Amino acid sequence: MSDFLSGFRIAGSGMSAQRARLNTISENIANINTTQTPEGGPYRRKDVVFETVPDTKSFSDLVLNQGGPGARANQVQVSDVIYDRKAPLMKFEPSHPDANQDGYVAYPNVNLMEEMTNMIQATRAYEANVQAVQATKDMALSALEIGR
Secondary structure, eight states, X not given: OHHHHHHHHHHHHHXXXXXXXXXXXXXXXXXXXXXXXXXXXXXXXXXXXXXXXXXXXXXXXXHHTTTOTTOOOEEEEEEEEEEOOSOOEEEEOTTSTTOOTTSEEEEOOOOHHHHHHHHHHHHHHHHHHHHHHHHHHHHHHHHHHHTO
């Protein structure tokens, strides 16, 4: 049963990570035209960084090394949210309230096509984790049926 729970934990961590990525992508799209932020200047695009962490159930599992040598399963988690360092897009709009002395407005360097591509990729990764949870659930139910 613990192997089934491990499958649920791993797929669940993937779903959580992809949800965070989708939230960040949505924030980027929502701020595509934000020329002023509380920090000053245009909105800066954000990106999520993932890292793997060992899937450990308890301290005793670490000590006993359950699963044998070399048997490792990893979860994923968000390790950081980084800001894009690209320069803002400068557009000539002299009547805009945020225009500089030359009439240019600094807009976020957010590419809608890139964000939509990232969103599709994150959605598909999320769906793959949902399918892994469903497959694990089906296997656990089948195992219970065998015991009847």
